[in-house]
Amino acid sequence: MITAFISSAIPLGVPLLYGSTGEIVTEKSGHLNLGIPGIMYVGGIGGVIGAFLYELACGNDIANMNPALAILIPLLCSIGGAILMGLLYSFLTVTLRVNQNVTGLALTTFGIGLGNFFGGSLIKLVDSDMPSIVLTKTSSFFRASLPFADDLGWFGEIFLSHDFLTYLSIVVALVVSFVLNRTRVGLNLRAVGENPATADAAGIHVTRYKYVATCLGSAIAGLGGLQYVMAYANGVWSNDAFGDRGWMAIALVIFALWKPTMAIFGSFLFGALCNANNYINGLGDATQELFKMLPYVVTIIVLVITSMRKKREHQPPQGLGLPYFREER
Amino acid sequence: MADTTVKKHREPLLHIAKRDDMVWWKACLIRLSAILLALLLVGIISSLLTGEGFGGVYSIMLRGAFGRIFQGKTSLLWRFFQQTAILLCLSLAVTPAFKMRFWNCGAEGQALIGGLAAMVCMMKLGGKMPEWLLIVVIVVFSCLAGAVWGVIPALFKAHYKTNETLFTLMMNYVATQIVAYYVYLTGKGSGIIQPVSTGNLPVIAGLPYLLNILIVCVLMVVLFVYLKYSKHGYEIAVVGESQNTARYIGIRVKKVIIRTMLLSGALCGVAGLLLVAGTDHSINTNTVGGQGFTAIMVSWLGHFNPFVMALISGLVVFLRSGAGKVADSFFLNGSFADIVSGVVILFLVGCEFFIRYSVKIRRGKKGGNA
Numbered sequence: 001m002i003t004a005f006i007s008s009a010i011p012l013g014v015p016l017l018y019g020s021t022g023e024i025v026t027e028k029s030g031h032l033n034l035g036i037p038g039i040m041y042v043g044g045i046g047g048v049i050g051a052f053l054y055e056l057a058c059g060n061d062i063a064n065m066n067p068a069l070a071i072l073i074p075l076l077c078s079i080g081g082a083i084l085m086g087l088l089y090s091f092l093t094v095t096l097r098v099n100q101n102v103t104g105l106a107l108t109t110f111g112i113g114l115g116n117f118f119g120g121s122l123i124k125l126v127d128s129d130m131p132s133i134v135l136t137k138t139s140s141f142f143r144a145s146l147p148f149a150d151d152l153g154w155f156g157e158i159f160l161s162h163d164f165l166t167y168l169s170i171v172v173a174l175v176v177s178f179v180l181n182r183t184r185v186g187l188n189l190r191a192v193g194e195n196p197a198t199a200d201a202a203g204i205h206v207t208r209y210k211y212v213a214t215c216l217g218s219a220i221a222g223l224g225g226l227q228y229v230m231a232y233a234n235g236v237w238s239n240d241a242f243g244d245r246g247w248m249a250i251a252l253v254i255f256a257l258w259k260p261t262m263a264i265f266g267s268f269l270f271g272a273l274c275n276a277n278n279y280i281n282g283l284g285d286a287t288q289e290l291f292k293m294l295p296y297v298v299t300i301i302v303l304v305i306t307s308m309r310k311k312r313e314h315q316p317p318q319g320l321g322l323p324y325f326r327e328e329r
Numbered sequence: 330m331a332d333t334t335v336k337k338h339r340e341p342l343l344h345i346a347k348r349d350d351m352v353w354w355k356a357c358l359i360r361l362s363a364i365l366l367a368l369l370l371v372g373i374i375s376s377l378l379t380g381e382g383f384g385g386v387y388s389i390m391l392r393g394a395f396g397r398i399f400q401g402k403t404s405l406l407w408r409f410f411q412q413t414a415i416l417l418c419l420s421l422a423v424t425p426a427f428k429m430r431f432w433n434c435g436a437e438g439q440a441l442i443g444g445l446a447a448m449v450c451m452m453k454l455g456g457k458m459p460e461w462l463l464i465v466v467i468v469v470f471s472c473l474a475g476a477v478w479g480v481i482p483a484l485f486k487a488h489y490k491t492n493e494t495l496f497t498l499m500m501n502y503v504a505t506q507i508v509a510y511y512v513y514l515t516g517k518g519s520g521i522i523q524p525v526s527t528g529n530l531p532v533i534a535g536l537p538y539l540l541n542i543l544i545v546c547v548l549m550v551v552l553f554v555y556l557k558y559s560k561h562g563y564e565i566a567v568v569g570e571s572q573n574t575a576r577y578i579g580i581r582v583k584k585v586i587i588r589t590m591l592l593s594g595a596l597c598g599v600a601g602l603l604l605v606a607g608t609d610h611s612i613n614t615n616t617v618g619g620q621g622f623t624a625i626m627v628s629w630l631g632h633f634n635p636f637v638m639a640l641i642s643g644l645v646v647f648l649r650s651g652a653g654k655v656a657d658s659f660f661l662n663g664s665f666a667d668i669v670s671g672v673v674i675l676f677l678v679g680c681e682f683f684i685r686y687s688v689k690i691r692r693g694k695k696g697g698n699a
Contacts, residue, residue, distance in 0.1 A: 034498075092679055096679050098678045099678070101432055101434065101494060101625065102625065102629045103678060105626060106675050107671075107675075108622070109674070110668060112664070112667060113665070113666070113667025113671055114664075116663075116664035116667070117661070117664040117668055119662075120661075120662025120663070121662055124660070239664070247498065247502065251495070251499055254492070286510050286514040289506050289510040289513055292509075293502060293505075296499045296503050297503060300496060300499045300503075303491055303496055304491055304496075307485065307489040307490060307491035321432075327346065327347065
C-alpha cells in the first residue's frame with residue numbers, strides 16, 4: 001500500500017513541479033506572475049485542442065496515428081498557447097509597467113475563462129453525453145511507460161512506471177537549476193531579479209531577460225496543464241477539473257525557497273499531502289476536507305519560518321513585484 | 330547587451346518618458362477609449378463566434394445586464410445593483426490595504442470566513458434569542474472573523490516582513506477548506522446547507538437586497554472620508570509612499586499596518602455577512618465566487634477612489650451578466666463572460682501606461698521612419 005501511495009503521489013506532483021519551475025524562472029527575473037494558474041489552464045486546453053484536431057484528421061483511428069506526431073502536436077500547441085499568455089503578461093508588466101499582481105490576477109481569470117470556454121465548446125461539438133472530452137488515443141501515447149517497469153516490483157512501480165512528461169519535469173527542473181546557478185545567463189537573470197538598475201548598469205539587457213524568462217517560465221508551466229490532462233486524467237478534459245493546482249504551484253515556489261531542486265522534492269511531498277486523505281482509513285468526508293488544506297498550511301509555515309530566520313539565500317528576489325523604469329531614480 | 334563605443338550605437342525608435350500629472354479629463358478620455366476599444370474587440374469576437382450582427386450583440390448584452398428597463402421589469406436591474414454592491418464592498422475592503430502597499434490578495438478568504446461566522450451564528454443561535462440581538466451578534470462575529478483572518482498575515486508582515494501577497498493567497502485556501510469542512514459536517518454528507526430563515530437581514534420596503542445596497546453606499550462614503558480626511562487615512566498614505574518617511578515623521582509603521590489590516594479584514598467580513606445573511610442565507614465554498622480577486626483589480630483600476638470604484642464595479646458586473654446573456658442566447662459556454670471581462674480589464678490596466686508615460690517617436694537623423 002505504501003508503494004501505491006508513493007506511486008500515486010508522483011503524478012499528482014508533476015503539474016505542480018512544472019508550474020513551480022516555470023514560476024521560479026519568472027520570479028528570478030523579478031516578476032511575480034500570478035497568472036500561472038490561468039497559463040496552466042491554457043497549456044492544458046492547447047494540448048487538448050491539438051490532440052482533438054489530430055485525432056479528427058486521422059479519422060479517429062488509432063492505427064492511422066503516428067506516435068511522434070500524436071505527442072508533438074499537442075505538446076507544441078500547449079507550449080504555444082502558454083507562450084502567448086506569457087507574452088501578454090510580459091508586454092503588460094515589462095513594457096507597459098502595469099502592476100504585476102493586477103495583471104497576473106486578470107490573466108488568471110482570462111486564462112481559466114479561455115480554458116473552460118474552448119473546453120465547453122469542444123464538448124458541445126462532439127455532442128457527448130458526459131460533460132468532458134475524451135482523448136484516450138492520444139493519451140495512450142502520452143502514458144506509454146517503460147515496458148519492463150512491471151517486472152521490477154516496488155522499485156519499478158515507484159520509479160519507472162510513469163509517463164515521459166514526469167521524467168521530463170525532473171529533467172527540466174534540474175536543467176533550470178543548473179542554468180540559474182552555474183552559468184552566466186543564470187547569473188545575469190538573477191541579477192535582473194535582485195536589482196534591475198544595477199544589472200542595467202552592468203550592461204545586461206534587462207527587458208530582454210525579463211521577456212525571455214517570463215515566456216520560458218510560462219511555457220514550462222503550460223506543460224503542467226498538458227501533463228495533467230494527457231497523463232494524469234487519461235486524456236479526459238472536463239471544465240474546472242484542473243482546480244487550484246496553479247495556486248499550489250505558486251505556494252510550492254515559496255516552499256522550495258526559489259530552488260528548482262527543492263521544488264522536485266516539494267512537489268512530490270505536496271502530491272503526497274494532497275493524496276494523504278485517500279490513504280488514511282476511517283476519515284469522514286468532512287475530515288477529508290480538513291486534510292486538503294495541509295499543503296497550504298505547510299506553505300504558510302515555511303513562509304513564516306524563512307522570513308523569521310532572514311537567511312540571505314532563502315529570501316525572494318529583491319526586485320520581485322517592482323516595475324523597472326530606467327529613467328526613474 | 331554591451332552598447333559600447335565599439336559597436337555602432339543604435340537609437341531605439343520609441344522614447345518613453347514619465348509624464349507629469351495629466352489633466353483629469355484627458356486621463357478620463359484615455360480610459361474611456363480603452364473601454365470602447367475593448368468593447369469593440371469583444372463585439373468583434375462575439376459576432377465572429379455567433380454570426381449575429383454588431384448591434385444585435387450589444388443589445389443582447391444590455392438586455393442581459395439590465396433586463397428590459399423600459400418595459401417596467403426591474404428585477405434584472407435590481408440584481409445588477411445587488412451584485413455591484415457586493416463587488417464594491419469587497420473592493421472597498423481591500424482599498425485601505427492597497428493604499429498602504431499591502432497586497433491583500435486574501436479578500437476571498439476573509440469574506441468567506443466572515444460569511445462562515447454569520448452562518449454558524451444563524452444556525453446555532455437562531456431561535457434562541459430575539460431576532461434583533463441575533464443580527465447584532467452576527468454582525469459582530471463576522472467582522473471579527475474577517476478581521477482575524479486579515480490580521481494574521483499583517484502581524485507577520487509587520488514584525489518579520491513576511492511576503493503578504495503569498496501569505497494572504499494561502500489563507501484563502503485554508504478558509505475554503507474550513508468552509509468545505511463545515512458544509513460537509515452540517516450538510517450530513519449532502520454537501521449542501523439548506524437556506525436558514527433565522528438571522529436574515531431585514532427586508533426594507535419590500536425590496537430584497539435594498540439593505541445590502543444601502544450599507545455598501547454608506548461604507549463607500551465613510552471610506553472616502555476616512556482615506557481622504559482622517560489622520561488614519563493620512564498615515565496609510567504615507568506608509569504606502571515610503572515606510573522610511575513614515576518612520577522619520579514618527580508614524581508607528583507596525584501599528585498602522587496591523588490596524589489597517591484589521592479594518593480591511595473586517596470590511597471583507599461585512600461582505601461575507603451581506604452574502605450569507607443578506608443574500609444566500611446559506612454558504613458553500615463558492616459563495617464569494619472569485620469576486621475577492623476581481624475586487625483587487627477594481628480597487629486598482631479605481632485608483633483607490635471609492636466613487637470611481639463604484640463605477641468600475643458596475644462596469645464589471647455589466648460585462649459579466651451581459652456576456653453571460655450573449656453566451657446563453659447563442660449556446661456558447663458560460664465562461665465567455667470571464668473572457669470578456671478579462672479582455673476589458675487587461676485593456677483598462679494597459680491604458681494606464683499612456684496616462685503615466687508619454688511615448689515619443691524619435692525622428693533622428695538616421696532613418697527614424699515611423
